[in-house]
Amino acid sequence: MSNQLVFFTNFSEGKLDSDVSWYCPPAQFQIDTETNRLVIKTDAKTDFWQRTHYGFEADNGHFLYREVEGDFEIMTKVHTYPVNRYDQAGLMIRVSKDTWIKTSVEYNPDGPNQLGAVVTNQGFSDWSSQNFTQNKSALYFKIQRKNDDYTVCYSSDGDSWTQLRLAHLLNSAKEPVQVGIYACSPQGAGYEAQFDFIKVEKM
Numbered sequence: 001m002s003n004q005l006v007f008f009t010n011f012s013e014g015k016l017d018s019d020v021s022w023y024c025p026p027a028q029f030q031i032d033t034e035t036n037r038l039v040i041k042t043d044a045k046t047d048f049w050q051r052t053h054y055g056f057e058a059d060n061g062h063f064l065y066r067e068v069e070g071d072f073e074i075m076t077k078v079h080t081y082p083v084n085r086y087d088q089a090g091l092m093i094r095v096s097k098d099t100w101i102k103t104s105v106e107y108n109p110d111g112p113n114q115l116g117a118v119v120t121n122q123g124f125s126d127w128s129s130q131n132f133t134q135n136k137s138a139l140y141f142k143i144q145r146k147n148d149d150y151t152v153c154y155s156s157d158g159d160s161w162t163q164l165r166l167a168h169l170l171n172s173a174k175e176p177v178q179v180g181i182y183a184c185s186p187q188g189a190g191y192e193a194q195f196d197f198i199k200v201e202k203m
Contacts, residue, residue: 003073003201007066010197012036016064020180020198023063023094037079037194038064038181040089044189048092048102048182049118050125058186059097064198065180071146071203074179077158077196079138082107089183089193091141093150095171098123102182103141103152103164105132107191117152117165128165144203147173 009017011031016038028041040062047058068074078089090104103117106129116129140155152165171177179200183193 003203005199005201006068006072007200008197010036011038011195020064020066023065023178024060026062026183029062032194035194037196040183040193040195042087042089042183042185042189042191042193044185044187046184047086047186048100048120048184049186050098050120050123052125052127061092061182061184063092063094063178063180063182065092065094065178066200067176068179068200069174069176071144072179073142073144073201073203075140075142075158075197075199076181077138077140078104078181079194079196080105080107081137081192081194083190084185084188085109086186087184087191089191089195090139090181091143091152092178092180092182093143093145093169094178095169095175099169099171101143101150101152101165101167101169103143103154104182105139115154115164117167119165119167119169121168121170130164143179145177146203 088104094100112131114129115132153161
């Protein structure tokens with residue numbers, strides 16, 4: 001049984017689809033009409049994290065989303081041009097500020113970048129990560145939901161996928177969740193993330 005397309009945008013119309021909304025919109029974003037990419041330039045000191053280890057709470061990253069019910073798969077391709085430590089962009093699933101998942105590559109100027117996922121339940125975040133030494137500015141990310149279980153994957157070509165995380169979110173499976181793309185810069189400004197598309201399918 002094939003998946004059913006729920007939502008797809010490749011930004012070719014030169015504007016954001018009316019079905020998507022911003023949570024903490026960036027001061028600077030545009031659609032590049034030559035590449036048909038959504039270009040986000042992050043504000044400084046933006047992040048998503050809750051309490052664990054560092055003690056701080058941050059819930060002001062840039063998140064472009066729509067609501068989806070039931071089981072689904074969301075996919076994107078993102079090109080990243082980092083400047084500051086921890087610059088990141090990828091996919092996010094959000095129930096509330098205390099319950100969410102994000103996946104991306106975090107930039108580390110002093111060592112290997114970190115590819116992974118952050119899962120936040122009951123207001124506490126945990127981060128699973130691995131060194132990412134591939135010299136790639138563009139990656140595909142995919143998250144699949146089945147009930148309240150989520151499988152997080154990445155790919156360099158959009159065909160061959162590697163699992164990063166299997167996780168559970170504490171949320172009623174009957175409730176809709178916010179799904180979409182995100183970008184943030186926990187330290188300085190100047191980071192640019194370019195997204196090719198957002199695709200959501202029912203599973």
